[in-house]
Amino acid sequence: MAVTLVIAIGVVGWIMGWWGAIGATEQLQIYGDSKLKVTDSSVTVELHVANKGSASAVIYKVEVGGKEVSIQDTSAQGLTCSSSSNTCTVAPGGDGTITATDTISSIVPGASYVVKVYTKAGNTYQITLVAEQAK
Numbered sequence: 001m002a003v004t005l006v007i008a009i010g011v012v013g014w015i016m017g018w019w020g021a022i023g024a025t026e027q028l029q030i031y032g033d034s035k036l037k038v039t040d041s042s043v044t045v046e047l048h049v050a051n052k053g054s055a056s057a058v059i060y061k062v063e064v065g066g067k068e069v070s071i072q073d074t075s076a077q078g079l080t081c082s083s084s085s086n087t088c089t090v091a092p093g094g095d096g097t098i099t100a101t102d103t104i105s106s107i108v109p110g111a112s113y114v115v116k117v118y119t120k121a122g123n124t125y126q127i128t129l130v131a132e133q134a135k
Helices: 002-016 018-022
Strands: 028-030 035-038 043-051 057-064 067-071 074-076 079-082 087-090 095-102 112-119 124-133
Touching: 028 112, 028 124, 043 057, 043 087, 043 112, 043 124, 057 095, 074 095, 079 095
Parallel strands: 035 124
Antiparallel strands: 028 043, 035 043, 043 095, 057 067, 057 087, 057 112, 067 095, 074 079, 079 087, 112 124
């Protein structure tokens, strides 16, 4: 009886996809074609990201030079961002550009800044970008 119960739980778990979700992880990549654009009083970061992992990456914070910027509404292949919740979800295999902007007057064109992306899984991803004057 016990053996039958264990086998039944295993089969149900396999059918429902429970066992595949246990080992699922996000693997976010930020590409070098990302941009950091500056005006007199604001900064806009455009991050080209892709999730190479097997679980969705939920981004809840983006920082430029240690200061948080607001995520803008975006929708692309496997990428959904919401300004109301200030989050982005990048599905496994998803690829797109996250846009975040805010008023930060201390960012200077020509200087390098670390841009950090924080996910709800507890991971931090970063890239160093050179600020450029917005056109």
